[in-house]
Amino acid sequence: MSPKKKKNKKYSKIFLILYFFLLTVPIYWMLNTSFKFDTEILSQFTLFPHKFTTKNYVEIFNSSVWMGSFLHSLEYVFLNVLITLSVSIPAAYAFSRWKFKGDHHLFFWLLTNRMAPAVIFMIPFTQIYSSLGLFDTIWAVALAHLLFNIPLAVWILEGFMSGIPKELDETAFIDGYSFLQFFTRIFFPQIKAGIGVAAFLCFTFSWVELILAKTLTIINAKPVVVTLTVGIGAEGIKWGLLGAAGVLTLIPGAVVVYFVRNNLAKGFAMGRV
Amino acid sequence: MKNRAWYFVIPMLILMSIGAFLPIMVVVNYSQHYIFAGSAPTFVGLENFVEVLHDSQFRGAVSRQFLFTFMVLVIEISLGLMVALALPKKGFWVAPCLVLLGIPLLIPYNVVGIIWRLFTQSDIGVIPKIFEVLGGYYNVTLDSFDAASTILLLDVWHWTPLVVLLVYAGLQAIPDAYYQAAAIDGANSWRTFRFVTLPKLRSVLTLGILLRLMDSFKIYSEPLLLTGGGPGTATTYLSLFVARKAESYELGYASAASLIYFFIVLVMSYAAFQIITRIGKGGKVE
Numbered sequence: 180m181s182p183k184k185k186k187n188k189k190y191s192k193i194f195l196i197l198y199f200f201l202l203t204v205p206i207y208w209m210l211n212t213s214f215k216f217d218t219e220i221l222s223q224f225t226l227f228p229h230k231f232t233t234k235n236y237v238e239i240f241n242s243s244v245w246m247g248s249f250l251h252s253l254e255y256v257f258l259n260v261l262i263t264l265s266v267s268i269p270a271a272y273a274f275s276r277w278k279f280k281g282d283h284h285l286f287f288w289l290l291t292n293r294m295a296p297a298v299i300f301m302i303p304f305t306q307i308y309s310s311l312g313l314f315d316t317i318w319a320v321a322l323a324h325l326l327f328n329i330p331l332a333v334w335i336l337e338g339f340m341s342g343i344p345k346e347l348d349e350t351a352f353i354d355g356y357s358f359l360q361f362f363t364r365i366f367f368p369q370i371k372a373g374i375g376v377a378a379f380l381c382f383t384f385s386w387v388e389l390i391l392a393k394t395l396t397i398i399n400a401k402p403v404v405v406t407l408t409v410g411i412g413a414e415g416i417k418w419g420l421l422g423a424a425g426v427l428t429l430i431p432g433a434v435v436v437y438f439v440r441n442n443l444a445k446g447f448a449m450g451r452v
Numbered sequence: 453m454k455n456r457a458w459y460f461v462i463p464m465l466i467l468m469s470i471g472a473f474l475p476i477m478v479v480v481n482y483s484q485h486y487i488f489a490g491s492a493p494t495f496v497g498l499e500n501f502v503e504v505l506h507d508s509q510f511r512g513a514v515s516r517q518f519l520f521t522f523m524v525l526v527i528e529i530s531l532g533l534m535v536a537l538a539l540p541k542k543g544f545w546v547a548p549c550l551v552l553l554g555i556p557l558l559i560p561y562n563v564v565g566i567i568w569r570l571f572t573q574s575d576i577g578v579i580p581k582i583f584e585v586l587g588g589y590y591n592v593t594l595d596s597f598d599a600a601s602t603i604l605l606l607d608v609w610h611w612t613p614l615v616v617l618l619v620y621a622g623l624q625a626i627p628d629a630y631y632q633a634a635a636i637d638g639a640n641s642w643r644t645f646r647f648v649t650l651p652k653l654r655s656v657l658t659l660g661i662l663l664r665l666m667d668s669f670k671i672y673s674e675p676l677l678l679t680g681g682g683p684g685t686a687t688t689y690l691s692l693f694v695a696r697k698a699e700s701y702e703l704g705y706a707s708a709a710s711l712i713y714f715f716i717v718l719v720m721s722y723a724a725f726q727i728i729t730r731i732g733k734g735g736k737v738e
Contacts, residue, residue, distance in 0.1 A: 187641075191538035198535055199552055205609065206555060208578055209567045224581055266464040273460035285461070292472045294717050296670045298694040299710040302482060302703055303475035326471040329464060387560035389673040390695065404562050408677060418570060425563040432558030 213422035220418050235423035245406060245424065251317055252402040253431065255392075256385040258321035263328040263381050264374065270329075271336035272366075276345065286333075293330040297390040300326070305394055319395040320402065324388060328381040335380065339373025375438070382435050386428075403428060482707035493704075500708035510709060512685060513693040514716070517669065520604065520689060524668040527608050529661060532615025533653075537645075539620055550620075553613040565677025568606045572678070592679055596686035599679045603687050606674055611667070615660045622656035623649070658728045665724055669717050 212220055213235055214228045223229070239245045273279070274286060300323070308319040347369070351361040392402045407424055483500050485493035504510050540546055559567070572579050572592045579602075583590035592599050626649065634644045672691035675681055681688035681696070688696075690713050697706035 195535065195538050195549075199549070202552060202556065202609065202613070204578070205567045205571050206559075208571050209563075212570050212576075220576055224576075262467070266467055269460040270464035273457040277457040279457040282457075285465075289468065291718060292468065294666045294721050295472070295714055296691055296694070296710070296717060298672065298691045298698065299479060299714055300475050301695060301698045302707060302710075303478035306478060307475065322467075322471065325467055329468055329471075333464065383558060387562075389560075389562050389676075390691070404560050407560075407562050407566065418573075418576065421566050422570060425559075425566050428560050428563050429555075429558065436554060436558060 209422050209425050211422075212418055213426050215419055217417060217419050235417075235419040236427075238420060239423055239427065245403070248401050248403040248406040249427070251396075251400050252386065252404065255317040255321040255324070255400070255402065256382055256431075258317065259324045259328060259385045260378050260381045262321065263325060263332050264378060267329055267332035267336055267377065268374070271333045271340055272362075274333065274337045275340035276348065286337075289330040289333055292326055293334075295326075297327075297388070300391065301394045304391065308395060314395065315397045315399045317400045320392050320400065321385075323391045323395055324385045327388075328384055331380055331384070332377040335377045336370065336373050339370050339376075343369050379435055383432060386431060479707045479711060482703050483711055485704050487701075487703040496704070500704045501712065504705060504709045504712060509685065510693065513688055513690050516600075516685075516688070517690045520600075520607075520671070521665060521668045523604055524607050524611075525661060525664055527604075528612045528615050528664055529657070531608065532612050532619055532660065535612070535616045536619035536623060537649075539616070541624075550617070553616055556610050556613050557617075559610075561673035562677055564606065564610050565674050568602070568674070568678055572602055594683055596683055599683060599687050603671075603675050603678060606678065607668060607671065610674075611664060615664070618656045618660045619653060622653045626652045654728075658725070661728060662721060662724060666717065666721055669720070 211225075211227060214231055214233070215225070216230055216232055216234070219225060219228065219230060274282060304319075304323055305314070308314045308323070313319040313322070343366075347365065348361065351365050352358075356365070387404065389404050389408070393405050393408070396402060396405060403424070407421065407428070482493075484495060484497060486496050486500075487493045539549055556564075569577075571577050572590075574580050574591050574593065580590050589595075590598050592602050630648050630652070631644065634648050639647070670691055671689050672695065675687040675689060675692055679687045681692045694706055694710050694713060697709060
């Protein structure tokens, strides 16, 4: 290796260390805050909790409001992913296998929905879900999020399915498989990675989305992302509590990413890229 | 076969038309009316659109939004490229690096807001403390420049990892033979990057740029939590602006503004897509 290259390597290492340091500092600060007493947060500037406490976490686990809103979030996210996948998988199959009238236009129209700012839908969704009697239920949020997750799921799944040769389908049909048998026994295992990635991305979107979740719920279905914003702006913000709640919201994402970890890189590389 | 395709698409189409088409129609309808609580809406045609387009507040939000998105794209794409190129290709450190990069992407938007609130709050945050030690002045709630640059920094922190992951996946897909060929031809590192790496990264960069363009145009939760759109209107980006109008029940105005907003996003995304594909093709070495 030439000396110049070695020098370059050294610079890039320093650059990387600096980048990753800056990347982790804000997250560390939240963790740090969540284990402190409020008095310590407000009165001192400490790089680690001098008096370590789990009181903030205990308070959340004992609060019906917090636990209820965590539960609401999980419920509508789960519902949403289930509905999204069950309509997107067949649609993606159609887009990847057959040419039909207007398929390109339809595909593009789907994607424009992904581009739409959620605020556009604040007014009409409130009206529509109120008249359907779904306002302030987990169903309202689950259905509203479909609008953004279906295009995303179809887009990604279509990419994965197009990567599988059509000959696979034809051979299976010649071998006498019915469509359903083919789909469940042969095709499904082939696109498992794609489904994992699509589910993961839909999960994260629905879990983090704030505008529609906030607009469509008041009390009965209030999700955790909304509960988190309520404390803010009021006097005497409980920073420790907010920090702890923030840390807890990271857990579902971490669990999901653990399950799809092997497929994620592949998904990023294959999903329409 | 042709008809069969529709059976597969129809369930999705029904849900999407209820979810997307119907609401857009409602918005279009509202945008043509003056709406006051307690009285019947009056049809006013395009007057709401005229009002929105002449509103200096709306124009302000649009130009702030453009500046923000432009800065986001420039910083995140170049920083993302640099980090992805510097990342180790194999070895022990690959997995920890990728996991660390994944973390910010999984944090709910408003928790990102809270993290940065804790980080920048004038009485308890880290950044104000650093400025204080260095003898500078920093206050997110009072200083417009501090507020706007903090939101930008937050977005860079939150979303650069996405660009890194995309580019890294793209880099992995380039066969070593290309680099060997470039080395034999005596290309220096810049020329190797320009004529070997960059053309191969075209599709991942297109995706990265489009995603960041679309999503940075929709930024909402972070300024809402961090600055509440202030001080004054310094961080009131388009989504926040429209949401405020909708929340104060100026339905006609908000509807017209959101349609214009949607139109801007569509045109920008389409233009960006066209430009990138053109440039990519022009610079491609066959």
